[in-house]
Amino acid sequence: MYFKESNGFPETFLWGSASAAYQIEGAASEDGKGVSNWDQFVRIPGKTFKATTGDLAVDHYHRFKEDIALMAEAGLKTYRFSIAWTRIIPDGNGEVNEKGLAFYDAIIDECIQYGIEPMVTVYHWDMPQALQDQYGGWENRQIVKDYVRYATTLFEHFGDRVHYWITMNEQNVFTSLGWLTGMHPPGKVMDQKMFYQVNHHANMAHAYSVLELKKRYPDAHVGASFAYTPGYAWDCKPINAMAKADYDDLQNYFWMDVYAYGRYPKAAIRYIESNGIHIQMEAEDQKIMKQAAALIDFMGVNYYQTAAIEYNPIDGVGMSTEVNTTGKKGTAKEEGIPGLYKKPSNPYLEKTDWDWTIDPMGIRMCCRDITSRYDLPIVISENGLGAFDKLEEGNVIHDPYRIAFLEAHLKELKKAIDDGCDVWAYCTWSFTDLLSWLNGYQKRYGFVYVDREEDDTTAKLNRYKKDSFYWYQNVIKTNGKDL
Ligand code: BG6
Numbered sequence: 495m496y497f498k499e500s501n502g503f504p505e506t507f508l509w510g511s512a513s514a515a516y517q518i519e520g521a522a523s524e525d526g527k528g529v530s531n532w533d534q535f536v537r538i539p540g541k542t543f544k545a546t547t548g549d550l551a552v553d554h555y556h557r558f559k560e561d562i563a564l565m566a567e568a569g570l571k572t573y574r575f576s577i578a579w580t581r582i583i584p585d586g587n588g589e590v591n592e593k594g595l596a597f598y599d600a601i602i603d604e605c606i607q608y609g610i611e612p613m614v615t616v617y618h619w620d621m622p623q624a625l626q627d628q629y630g631g632w633e634n635r636q637i638v639k640d641y642v643r644y645a646t647t648l649f650e651h652f653g654d655r656v657h658y659w660i661t662m663n664e665q666n667v668f669t670s671l672g673w674l675t676g677m678h679p680p681g682k683v684m685d686q687k688m689f690y691q692v693n694h695h696a697n698m699a700h701a702y703s704v705l706e707l708k709k710r711y712p713d714a715h716v717g718a719s720f721a722y723t724p725g726y727a728w729d730c731k732p733i734n735a736m737a738k739a740d741y742d743d744l745q746n747y748f749w750m751d752v753y754a755y756g757r758y759p760k761a762a763i764r765y766i767e768s769n770g771i772h773i774q775m776e777a778e779d780q781k782i783m784k785q786a787a788a789l790i791d792f793m794g795v796n797y798y799q800t801a802a803i804e805y806n807p808i809d810g811v812g813m814s815t816e817v818n819t820t821g822k823k824g825t826a827k828e829e830g831i832p833g834l835y836k837k838p839s840n841p842y843l844e845k846t847d848w849d850w851t852i853d854p855m856g857i858r859m860c861c862r863d864i865t866s867r868y869d870l871p872i873v874i875s876e877n878g879l880g881a882f883d884k885l886e887e888g889n890v891i892h893d894p895y896r897i898a899f900l901e902a903h904l905k906e907l908k909k910a911i912d913d914g915c916d917v918w919a920y921c922t923w924s925f926t927d928l929l930s931w932l933n934g935y936q937k938r939y940g941f942v943y944v945d946r947e948e949d950d951t952t953a954k955l956n957r958y959k960k961d962s963f964y965w966y967q968n969v970i971k972t973n974g975k976d977l
Pocket of ligand 1: 514517663664667721796876880923929930931932933937
């Protein structure tokens with residue numbers, strides 16, 4: 495739509511940044527923390543860039559006060575972070591670790607002291623390894639009970655101070671990469687049947703925990719964060735428009751419809767059943783999914799890029815089990831689902847060094863689509879640019895590319911708000927530099943540079959503000975008017 499005037503961002507808008515426990519905390523075995531699936535997975539040779547781990551990460555565990563003081567200096571209104579299940583219940587379903595609760599109490603209290611609204615992600619991919627060993631983790635329905643007990647422990651302990659909860663981070667990513675491409679734990683490749691089953695368990699874990707939260711705190715705000723990659727039909731050939739519809743049902747609505755409506759898209763279910771896959775459900779599941787859907791308050795969106803979608807013949811390209819983790823532009827491969835769609839490189843868009851398309855308008859597309867389809871408020875729970883940054887003499891970092899990227903996205907987000915989308919928050923990924931799961935420490939996202947490379951032993955971990963830090967500070971101060 496075109497509007498002569500812009501209303502701008504609402505006064506209550508939550509400007510923020512996001513992180514995840516495994517990617518920043520370090521202190522991998524301190525104060526009773528248990529071993530997570532990621533602690534173990536990164537030790538398999540060849541899984542991560544230069545065999546990097548989160549053992550030390552950026553040592554947020556010991557430096558969180560310094561980091562949160564910097565957030566306050568930037569003017570952040572919200573800080574989205576995740577809690578490590580292994581700090582709270584080290585073996586997943588046994589005793590609660592008081593020291594784990596105390597660590598997050600300290601983070602939450604520190605945020606509140608500065609007027610920063612804590613936004614908590616219950617699960618950002620780091621599952622207790624003990625549950626994997628006990629019964630196969632997400633593959634076993636038992637995980638639903640254990641997850642809900644863990645989540646409820648958080649709600650009961652922190653619910654008096656935390657008003658924004660995200661149950662799951664990118665369920666679509668951890669299930670696909672865990673059971674289809676083998677790039678995340680448990681590293682299974684093309685186990686389609688288990689992929690859909692695991693995903694259903696995650697849906698039920700989400701749904702039951704929403705109900706538990708709302709029983710205790712009816713006014714708490716809750717949603718899940720979905721990695722939304724909007725698709726554009728390659729051209730106006732009807733078959734490519736149908737390929738986009740297939741892509742949406744299987745890659746986007748397959749998750750968002752569950753969060754918002756409590757049901758799977760019909761065509762997607764028909765398709766997977768025709769391939770001999772029947773999701774095992776318990777008698778009450780559909781009812782519980784609907785009850786939870788009626789209670790969620792927002793759709794969390796992690797937006798990074800869009801995809802071009804073209805029909806893929808039955809003998810066409812399959813899913814890729816490799817991605818560009820080196821930052822050598824142009825090394826990503828085309829992938830798709832034979833008989834349905836493939837994702838050719840979009841010639842109209844620039845790409846990052848890791849071959850992610852750069853498409854600011856995509857963030858507006860996400861908001862428009864969610865508003866039309868679900869009529870839900872939106873929390874942009876992640877958006878950012880992974881880039882090589884250079885620490886220069888005088889400890890300065892000039893990152894005009896990051897400023898340009900974020901500014902362009904925020905301009906589009908502002909238009910989405912003018913379009914009538916109810917956007918509550920915008921969290922950049924990330925605040926400080928942190929570990930990029932598969933890409934080591936060279937793919938940087940932060941406003942604050944952390945002085946470390948892949949090697950833990952030489953890491954100084956000093957924090958230095960990049961140019962983008964000051965830029966975001968001004969955006970927040972002016973509530974986006976200066977964009
Ligand atoms: C999202 C995740 O997928 O994107 C983050 O929620 C992740 O945890 C971010 O770090 C960027 O991805 P990457 O692979 O560049 O680190």
